[in-house]
Amino acid sequence: xxxxxxxxxxxxxxxHHEVAWRHPDSAQRAPTDLAHYRDLALAAExxxxxxxxxxxxxxxxxxxxxxxxxxxxxxxxxxALAAVTQRIGLIATASTxxxxxxxxxxxxxxxxxxxxxxxxxxxxxxWAPAAAANFGQEHQAGIxxxxxxxxxxxxVVSKLWDSWAKDAIRDDRExxxxxxxxxxxxxxxRGKHFAVAGALNVPRSPQGRPVFVQAxxxxxxxxxxxxxxxxxxxxxxxxxxxxxxxxxIKTQARALGRRPDQIVILPGISAAxxxxxxxxxxxxxxxxELAHPSVGLSRLSNRFGGHDFSHxxxxxxxxxxxxxxxxxxxxxxxxxQLITAYVARERPTLRxxxxxxxxxxxxxTATGTPEQIADIIEDWFVSGAADGFNVMPPIxxxxxxxxxxxxxxxxxxxxLFRSEYRDGTLRDRLGxxxxxxxxxxxxxxxxxx
Numbered sequence: 001x002x003x004x005x006x007x008x009x010x011x012x013x014x015x016h017h018e019v020a021w022r023h024p025d026s027a028q029r030a031p032t033d034l035a036h037y038r039d040l041a042l043a044a045e046x047x048x049x050x051x052x053x054x055x056x057x058x059x060x061x062x063x064x065x066x067x068x069x070x071x072x073x074x075x076x077x078x079x080a081l082a083a084v085t086q087r088i089g090l091i092a093t094a095s096t097x098x099x100x101x102x103x104x105x106x107x108x109x110x111x112x113x114x115x116x117x118x119x120x121x122x123x124x125x126x127w128a129p130a131a132a133a134n135f136g137q138e139h140q141a142g143i144x145x146x147x148x149x150x151x152x153x154x155x156v157v158s159k160l161w162d163s164w165a166k167d168a169i170r171d172d173r174e175x176x177x178x179x180x181x182x183x184x185x186x187x188x189x190r191g192k193h194f195a196v197a198g199a200l201n202v203p204r205s206p207q208g209r210p211v212f213v214q215a216x217x218x219x220x221x222x223x224x225x226x227x228x229x230x231x232x233x234x235x236x237x238x239x240x241x242x243x244x245x246x247x248x249i250k251t252q253a254r255a256l257g258r259r260p261d262q263i264v265i266l267p268g269i270s271a272a273x274x275x276x277x278x279x280x281x282x283x284x285x286x287x288x289e290l291a292h293p294s295v296g297l298s299r300l301s302n303r304f305g306g307h308d309f310s311h312x313x314x315x316x317x318x319x320x321x322x323x324x325x326x327x328x329x330x331x332x333x334x335x336x337q338l339i340t341a342y343v344a345r346e347r348p349t350l351r352x353x354x355x356x357x358x359x360x361x362x363x364x365t366a367t368g369t370p371e372q373i374a375d376i377i378e379d380w381f382v383s384g385a386a387d388g389f390n391v392m393p394p395i396x397x398x399x400x401x402x403x404x405x406x407x408x409x410x411x412x413x414x415x416l417f418r419s420e421y422r423d424g425t426l427r428d429r430l431g432x433x434x435x436x437x438x439x440x441x442x443x444x445x446x447x448x449x
Contacts, residue, residue, distance in 0.1 A: 005381055005416040006264055006388030006430060007408075008051045008091070009044040010233070011037060013068050015395040016270050018299070018358045019290040021068035025398040032072055034080055040397055041081050044088055047404040048418050050429055051089030051120060053213075053233070053390065054078070058098050059130035061302075066292040075107050082115035089426035091120035091213055091231075096153040097146050098126055098135045102196055105160040108210045109202040117206030117425030120231065122213040123224075125150050127333075129306050143333055147220040152191045154212075154228055159187040161209035163199035165439035183439060207425045208435030217245065217334035226252030230432050231264045233390045235335065235363045237342055237356075242267050242364075242385035264430050267385065268363030270392040271373045273402045280367045287394060288355045296354030299361070303335050314351040320344045338362050360392050370406035377407070378414060 010016070014026035021031075029036040041052050054074035061069050074092035081090055090111070094104055112119040125146035132140040141149070165183035172178075187198025214229035216222070225232050226249055236242040250260035274280030297309055307324050320343060326336035339362065343353065359365040366376050380386040393399035411417040422429070 002415075003387075004418065004431070005377070005411060006231075006266060007049045007417065008053050008089075008231075008233075008266055008388070008390050009040065009049055009400065010053045010055070010268065010390050010392045011040050011396070012055065012392065013071065013396070015399065016360050016363075016392040017287045017394040018067060018295055018361075019287055019292070020395050022290045023287060023395050026395050027397055031068060031070065034077075037072075037077060037081060038084050040400065041085050041088060041090075043397065043400065043404060045085050047408050048421055049088060049391075050388070051091050051118075051426060052081070053091040053120075053122065054093060055122070056093035056095070056124075057128065057131075058095060058126055059128045059134055062130070062298055067295045067298075075111065078111050078119065079114060082111060082118070085115075085118075087118075087421045089118045089120060089211070089429065090115055091122055091211070093122040093124055095124050095126040096150040097124075097141065098131060099153075101153055101156040101160065101194055102198075102200070105157040105200055106202050108157075109161060109200060109205045112205035112207055112210055113202070117427070119205075119207070120211035120213045120426060122215060122233065123150065123154065123228070124215065128302060143218065143220060147224055149193045150224060151227075152193050156187070156189050156191070156194050156196050158209065159189055160196070160198050160200040161204070161435075162438050163187055164204040165437060166204055169203055185438070204437070207427045208437065211426050211430065211432065218337070221334055222249060222252065225249055225263070226258070227256055229263055230427075231266060231430060234265060234267050235338060235361075236267050236385075237338065237362065237364060239380055239383065239385050241338075241341075242380065243383060246385055262432055264387045264432075266388050266390045267380065268360060268390040268392050269366060269377070270360035270363055270394050271366040271368070271376075271399070271403065271407075272394055273368065273370055273373055273399060273407065275369065277368055277372070280369065283394060283399070284355075284359065284365075284367060288358065291355065291358050293351075293354060296358055299357065300339070300354070303329075303339060305329050309350075312350045314354075315349050317347055317349055318343045318353060319347065335362050359394060363390075363392055365394075370402070370410060373403075373407050374410040374414070377411065378416060381416065 013031050014020045020026045027036050044052050056074050078090045078092045108121055129140050163185050168183035169179050170177050184199050187196050189196045211230050212228050213231045214225040215233040246265050253260050253263055272280045272283035304324050323340050326340045329336040
């Protein structure tokens with residue numbers, strides 16, 4: 001079967017530019033209105049995209065005065081969207097740093113049942129410095145400790161999701177037997193961070209467990225992704241770095257005994273699309289004119305663990321000396337490394353850097369006609385930089401409408417993207433193998449492996 005392009009819509013407020021909420025073309029509904037998310041999910045489903053995705057934040061940003069904040073909790077939102085969509089995948093972020101395995105396993109198993117097997121979990125280790133105080137912790141855990149906890153967390157929830165056999169429920173009214181007790185096993189996990197007895201009190205879900213999604217790009221993040229991830233949302237400002245990342249992840253996965261085709265890599269793309277290049281460029285110009293520097297500075301500070309950049313002038317040309325050593329950052333290390341590499345390469349002014357990050361927070365931004373955007377997507381796909389894209393429109397819904405109505409048909413015409421959904425789960429759509437069960441026979445286990 002020919003390799004197939006995958007597309008996910010990343011729904012973020014009224015758009016991915018930090019001031020999309022102010023733009024006249026952005027949604028008029030409040031970011032807490034279900035109808036806003038319903039309409040976007042249905043539009044993505046009509047365009048036959050693989051999935052929609054929601055990030056999460058467990059702390060309120062300090063730039064609330066000039067930035068739209070107060071997002072809905074994503075697992076709750078997925079439950080609502082599962083009821084109004086039929087085919088599209090639904091992916092939500094949940095933190096291993098500030099969650100407990102048993103509760104999270106129950107929530108995702110329930111969602112997978114409610115959606116008929118369309119759920120994915122974006123596994124994160126929360127890096128926001130302000131989050132710790134919301135969970136009774138005086139200090140944020142370092143990146144090494146966060147990933148150590150994450151490894152054990154995934155181990156525990158995987159055991160919980162595997163505590164029921166596929167055919168454990170008999171539901172025999174006449175015989176009075178509801179379930180085969182011998183096909184439900186306790187977890188009995190005892191580790192450094194967690195002690196969980198199990199079994200899970202939700203039966204095995206249609207996919208066995210949610211699709212594992214991951215977004216870290218630090219050394220720890222890549223190692224974690226190579227071991228567990230089945231889809232990766234990654235940020236790159238250049239195709240060359242995306243190719244390097246793609247090759248590294250697939251190589252690490254192969255060394256761990258995994259098939260590289262069992263990891264779908266989806267770089268973010270935030271495209272301003274117009275009937276001409278000039279029209280598309282005006283989208284960025286209009287957005288950047290609305291931006292407030294304090295919002296960009298606050299976000300830049302958070303990426304570097306709270307470092308103070310306020311002494312820098314907006315039109316000052318930057319150098320690497322203006323930033324802390326990114327390898328020592330305990331917050332968003334991979335994004336800090338991306339930013340400092342960009343500064344060393346481009347030598348932008350602070351104003352230009354903030355405008356660049358305002359568009360998609362370090363993801364690739366593009367400007368052009370539908371044909372030019374389709375060319376970029378095809379080029380990255382065939383060049384070994386991507387298996388598809390995490391689509392991040394700068395303004396929602398208008399720029400996504402242009403993408404679905406004008407870019408997607410071009411991708412179909414080029415034989416890259418589907419025209420209809422095939423039957424099956426999100427896992428099936430992404431070309432992923434079934435999740436093996438501890439209750440499988442040896443023959444079945446070998447076949448699944």
